[in-house]
Amino acid sequence: MAKLKLRGKDLIAIGYPQGKVISIAINSMLSHYKRERKDKVIQRLKTVLKNPEKYINDGIMGKIAEELIQPVKIEAQKLNNTRVPFTIFGENEIQESAKHQLFTALKLPIAKAGALMPDAHHGYGLPIGGVLAADNAVIPFGVGVDIGCRMCLSIYDIAPSYLAGSKDKYVQMLQDHTKFGGYEVHKQQVDNPIFERDEFSMIPTVKKLKDKAFKQLGSSGGGNHFVEFGFVDIQDEQNEFNVPVGQYVGVLSHSGSRGLGANIAKHYTKLAMKQTPLSGEAKHLAWLDLNTHDGQEYWLAMNLAGDYASACHHDIHRRLAKALGKRPLAVVENHHNFAWKEQVNGEELVVHRKGATPAQKGVLGIIPGSMTASGFIVRGKGFEASLNSASHGAGRQLSRRKAKEQITNSEIKKVLQDYGVTLIGGGRDEAPMAYKDINKVMGNQTELVEVVGTFTPKIVRMDNN
Template sequence: MGNKLSGKDLIKLGFPKNNSINIALGQINRYRKKEKKESILTEAKEVLLYPEKFKGHGTWGKVAEGLVNPVQVKFNQLKTTRAPFSIFGENEIDEQAKFQLYDALKLPIAVKGALMPDAHSGYGLPIGGVLATDNAIIPYGVGVDIGCRMSLSVFDLPASYLKGKDHQLLAVLKDNTKFGMSETHQIKADHEVFYKDEFQNIPLLKQLLDKAYKQLGTSGGGNHFVEFGIVKFNETLPEWKLEAKEYLAVLSHSGSRGLGANIAKHYTYLATKQCPLPKNVQHLAWLDLNSHDGQEYWLAMNLAGEYAKACHDDIHRRIAKALGKRIALTIENHHNFAWKEMVDGKECIVHRKGATPAEKGKLGIIPGSMTAPGFIVRGKGNEASLNSASHGAGRLFSRAKCKTKFTQSEIKKVLKEHDVQLIGGGIDEAPMAYKNINTVMNLQTELVEVLGTFTPKIVRMDK
């Protein structure tokens, strides 16, 4: 008896000659290869005899599903008609983004869709796309950066606090924020999210726990940032004892780092294997929420969302500690995520890929660019937009186009005109790369009401 488990070993045990053997071998070779063959075979026998007992199990759950109720892999044709949809700010949106939504609306699982005024093309769903589906989750409908979100902390300090403190505040950002693939904090923080069952019960997440721990409180590259600025409220907010004045605030934009990227990659691969689609829409492959992989992705996605929040909380805690000041109010929201919500009287999975939740009364933050204001908003609960709004200004020029169109000296000139100081940031994040945020906000007055603004003053991004 060799040390490596083979399909023949499982057939000898009594496994049927079907895909459950391939699944079992895949799971064992990925997660259990260091264990003794005898102990794995003993467990496998138990799975074969009592598959129901192993439903949802990290290693054997998918095998048990293959024995009891195997996922049917069949080619999915698109429907000839689109599910109902709404587009906000149609004239500001490129045609490719619209066509990406139109394709998504023809999926057999599509219930309803919407496009926000900051929309532009992406992978799978367009950025700024919202899609409600029937009991199915599309990993690329959530996006690679699961739980990418905004977090705004307002200090009970007047905006004048900024005056003459440039060097101090620049140092606070340099010392207390980390960006990109390699930077991590020297003194690591612990967090309750690391003790969630999912990190032990889902083999993929168990492998990613160490990476998640190291990256806590850090931000990604690209358009992710941490910045000091001035918040101005249009009205007094009695629930937080904040008057209609200007305050010092910190705003951060980032997601779930390597944890979310690995979850997205793994479950997108599984979705494409289980859900063959025409080539032009293969990024929209989905997982049935009743399947083992669908349930596992749902748990992993929610964990990545909690981890993204934990990262922001840690960033803001470090900054508040360095300032020696207390945070008076935090406003935060995901804009790459999926939720179970009621749509036209039916529970659906609502994917927001680069869209802000805007149900009635919900607070959120919609950023502009490093030289344009962001907006503190309260949702109006517009059902046509699936209770959503834009997640920012949206890109006017792609990253590649920016590198040929703009220069560092042009960016420096624009920053100086707006009295903004920048640490890091590449040409692909030039303020000119983005649409006019005021135009975008004017196109969604029926989606959100504006409570105040955030004007960036000292910005930190990846180098």
């Protein structure tokens, strides 16, 4: 069948008003119905024109309907002259460029409050470790490219001595049951309820990513993503997961929503930059109004990507639990690249945490160190000045480029030997020396979290780079 040909005059002839809605309708039809007969496409467009309210939530027709009812205003945005209230934790340990990025975000017309965590460093848009509360708007780059990047810890009733005594067995488990990077996937996939979600059929951008998401389920990305065996030391007798004080073996994973989240971020960032264009260094802080079709669509897609990231972790831990032949005593997990609707000073706002751990009162989270430094199981204290947030790790003190330039493989090997850590994969950019001292970071956020226990890495699997 011939490719669909549609002109502006075709839409004007059936009653469409001249303006932006013409190009929106043509682009939408050519994207989704390019092999359909022209008369059928014209009939679809007539139906939307007759009753646009009926199609406002439709994945394909919704944007056309929105433009017919209440067109989205596209106008250049300017930063305010003053910043909204903010707090920086561990300010002396944070690079000036990261602070400057927060200061820029604090001048956005939609900004209401902000905070910077003690592990903060330079990023795109919001700095890593940046927290921003916004009024009825979401910033795709304020969430991050790896939507729903998160931590997950399974605690097993296995004595740490077993890990040391059977190291080769545990190394083999990680090699056999974890996959990393852009191309490794499991040979045998299992279905997951996540793929029954309406978003995979409702949202055109997401629909195209379903096959990729299915293939990548249970895998981890490159960079700083990992799966580790290590020692868990529970120190708090009153912990919420009812594990007695003592030492255990744990599996800790760090990764996000893979290609699904990355492509969602890319698509909606482009839309945001068109709809709320900002100049210069602020351009990556473009936002989507949650009252618009694109804003609502991103919100649904973001939440899907977050739940998919969680499903990936659960699949990783399920595979390793099966290999271990045990069920975990407890599982602790949290997002740290996401946006939530939360109450801030009595007002519902969109709280972006880009590389920051939710730390509402009583909420558990995990703050990792490095491949040699212990991480922490924490309980949030609900500190309002931090927007109920804490650090998401130790934070980088060397960029990836500088780490590769300044750190040698022999230096890494010696540090790993000193700490008794076995590394599978990994690169110089993820060397322990590239990270800040996690104990200093924790010392700068005692108001934000209390320590429930620790996790000390012993066998670490990362991408081969």
